[in-house]
Amino acid sequence: MPKTHVTIPFFIPHSGCRHRCVFCNQIYTSNTRFLPNEEYIVEKIEQYLQTIKPGVNHIEVAFFGGSFTGLDEAIQQQYLAIAYTYLSLHKIHGIRLSTRPDYINHKTLTLLREYGVTTVELGAQSMHDDVLQQAQRGHTVQDTLNASKLIKEYGFNLIIQLMPGLPCDSFEKSIETARKTVLLYPDGVRIYPTVVIKDTQLETLYKEGKYIPLSLDEAIEVCTYMYDIFTSNNIPVIRMGLHPFDDAVADTIIAGPYHPSFGYLVKSRYFRNKLENNIKNFLQNNGNIRTLTIKLPQYKSAEYYGPHKENIAFLRNIFNTITLQFYSADIDDLEIYG
Ligand code: SF4
Incomplete structure (x- = not known):
């Protein structure tokens, strides 16, 4: 920008x-x-x-x-x-x-x-x-x-x-x-x-x-x-x-x-927490999910992915019984689909 x-x-x-x-x-x-x-x-x-x-x-x-x-x-x-x-x-x-x-x-x-x-x-x-x-x-x-x-x-x-x-x-x-x-x-x-x-x-x-x-x-x-x-x-x-x-x-x-890049590391952790909470909530409200599709806002994708995409690896490790698919898109806030 x-x-x-x-x-x-x-x-x-x-x-x-x-x-x-x-x-x-x-x-x-x-x-x-x-x-x-x-x-x-x-x-x-x-x-x-x-x-x-x-x-x-x-x-x-x-x-x-x-x-x-x-x-x-x-x-x-x-x-x-x-x-x-x-x-x-x-x-x-x-x-x-x-x-x-x-x-x-x-x-x-x-x-x-x-x-x-x-x-x-x-x-x-x-x-x-x-x-x-x-x-x-x-x-x-x-x-x-x-x-x-x-x-x-x-x-x-x-x-x-x-x-x-x-x-x-x-x-x-x-x-x-x-x-x-x-x-x-x-x-x-x-x-x-x-x-x-x-x-x-x-x-x-x-x-x-x-x-x-x-x-x-x-x-x-x-x-x-x-x-x-x-x-x-x-x-x-x-x-x-x-x-x-x-x-x-x-x-x-x-x-x-x-x-x-301390500020970037903090924002990445903040967005990782946000993803984790949103995924948990989605799973609580929607049973029997095998695959989740998560769309991330393009303008914040660096923060959502984290350094070397470590947020994605972290989340896949926590939610290891389901498949998580991540995409970046021109949207304002993250969207999750089962
Ligand atoms: S008042 Fe500010 S600039 Fe002065 S010694 Fe303390 S922290 Fe440093």
Whole structure:
């Protein structure tokens, strides 16, 4: 499908952070060491604008990788003024930034509104205070609730970022976190299962045997449940798993459920569960079936089949007393015939 949205990203690694969370090393995750200066930002925006393809109807400038509203106010204004110039000229359509819940208040949001910011992403990570404490986040669940409410009141789009698998987290806590996040009415969520990155406190804890990361399969499982909760509440999941690391910093992933196509793996598991449940229901309502024909919507066939068609093999193994025949077709949802 051709791209309709383009994000022009700028990373401000750790800027605005007054301390370091146990899992975080933005230098490696963004492969960026320095704050972008004015000249660099303008040059990069211009470069992007020159390569925008027909069909793109939404262009955003985004500041990721730190706590934007924790930056010195003059620096915030300097960055926002550049983006705002392009916004006023209708060359871009939005400004997005990420920050922490405890760096949100009337003053910060008033400034963001003045400069036409459209979306605020909040690193909430968990809805459990003990998990936040162990991660040394330095804020509470109540801070997330207050900040989310205020962001919505000011009319910004709200995106919540979550991290299942932090120290002291559990499957149940992650699910509860997803359920509580739904009640904030976010416009989208990002789910980043915790990965152990080099030169973090989590690396030390991991090496001392005090932290055991989720396995890839455990992370897929918990994220599938979270994905289900959000999609069934019409909340878009805009990202699952860290962005693929540049080759130069690939060896900074020490342990944990990192996979360059993590989001695809979760969606494949979600659709495998959906197929399994639908087949079970069909068989319960229709006795004496020897062969089932299952039509899969073409536009989702990669997710339904799974990597290397492993979902098909899985289902044939479970329902091994009947023949399952799969086809892709130009339909909206899956169809099953006996
Ligand atoms: S997670 Fe966010 S607040 Fe914590 S150290 Fe990293 S950038 Fe700073």
